Amino acid sequence: MTRDRARKKAIRARMAVSGEPYSVAARKLAATGPAGGATAVREIIVRADKTHRNRRERRRLAGGAHAPVR
């Protein structure tokens, strides 16, 4: 995944959450600095580790198109 694709994905993710148009979401994300912040990366890895170690979870899998696909 190229950095530009990652940036566009981040913009689309913000659009989905905030309802902002592309240009606004892109501007606001640019103002928060580039991706790859050590704090954000660590946050994801720590949460993933806690979630993975949790013995029991109820979960739901929903496929916007299909999930899983065979």
Next chain:
Amino acid sequence: MREELTHRFGEGFLEPAAGRYQLDFGGYAEMCVDGRQFAGVPGASRRTSHRQRRPPSGLHEPLGLLLLLPGTTDAQHVGDEAVRGTPCRVVAVRAGPTGLTVWVDDQHIRRIWLEEHASPWPAGALRTVTLELWDFGVPVDSLDWSRLPSFRADS
């Protein structure tokens, strides 16, 4: 059209530490246990259900999605949104070649959203997968791992 036709929704239980899960999609159920994946009619015995050939580690099943995240290389906070009433931070994540959107609360991963091109056919079609996690730590001792789940039919 294809999205509408192939839309599926499943619900069930996941034990990441044990590497197993069971999901009921309604007319179809899926289970992963002891590193093997089974699928078939809800309620069917594991012995008579169809064993999947592919290992249960793909992007379209819960363990595979969760296992991507420890390999996160880039992440950017893109907003805040509640998941099932719990305030979450929304983070755009890059884990190797895969881009994901992840919702986290102060302890756990609460939702993972993946969008990818459903190549090679149909051209331009997008496939989205959403994994949502809740009720952490609920007792699941009564779960029957010898049969495919049938929560939806039972309820």
